[in-house]
Amino acid sequence: MADSIPVTRIEVPMSRINAIRDAVCGVTHLGEGPDASRLAGASDAPALLAFLSDPAVHAPIYTLPRPLTEASVEAFITDHIAQRAEGEGLLFVREDGEGGIVGYTDIQVWPHWAAGELGGALHPSLHNQGRGTAGAGMSFSWMFRALHLDLICETASPENVPTHRLLDGLGFERKGEVTSTRTDGTTRASLVWEVTRADWFARHKD
Template identity: 30%
Template sequence: MNPITLEGPRLTFRELREDDVDALFEIYGSEVATEHLSFDPRPLDSVASVIASGIADTQVDPRTVYALAVTLKEDPGLIGYARLALEAHRAGQIGFALNPSVWGQGYGTETVRLLLQLGFDQLGLHRIWGARSPKNAASARAMSGNGMVEEARIRDHVFTHGAWRDSITHVILEDEWRQPER
């Protein structure tokens, strides 16, 4: 399924481009933006590798990783990064990060919704899950606001910012996604 373009009410997902490196570096290179992510701030060359890997993933057949730019509908510039990685048994894991300049506007909730639409409506997945820092209340709201339920705590899951950190997982199943009230 290439290329991916998905539109929500205010956001669009598109494939990554080489010129997205600086915009993603504003997120992945930022101490503030990576505070709750599973890694420390990354140098520019590492961010360039993330973009290159995402572009290369579009050529894999069958495609198993969807690394996408999150943009505003009226502006094709990257304001975030969204990822859906396919797993065995029609499952997938989502992850996302947004530029702090757009935090607090509901874009996280819309990003998760678009990832779930991609996974369930276009790829036919059965189960989608995501993980977050226990302190990341905004991510918890974005996932729960889309019907994802808190499932588990993975203790000492990642080593980041000089310490071990737990992760909280959230999950949604395809029949829950397809409920009429959704």
């Protein structure tokens, strides 16, 4: 987690808070059609570990468990199942045609601020095909609509230039730097970006 996310904090009415929690609890898929990502379950731990074990996948992501083991990945999934029950988080996996995992999406939600954060990764074989940018854009639109959010915040390490370019290109506004804390208690500096619902849909027309 990051110690000061989101930077913009606007309290929302309890009716909105409850609507956001209900929306999170009711979600089963991210997207539509055969390529939609589904909720992760405990039985996905071996396949998700195999996907995450590639340093090209896990190295830039501070929210993943350390060390990566089948037990820690299963606990990571189980924690997200509990977050969904509370209306505060979601974990999705994307499969290939043979049942292997080729991507995951981790969504953190702050219902009391109507805000959320999107994380995740695609298999390196799917990089540099425009899928990352297109998928991120679709996911951000989905978060605003399906989860009734007003604000999306993102973080990235100062060295993660591809993510900087993606967020800048999608119209996120830079909000400074915070200290992010990994699951093992170690910390790193993180740059912060935010975009509001109004600004997102003014820029990204369907």
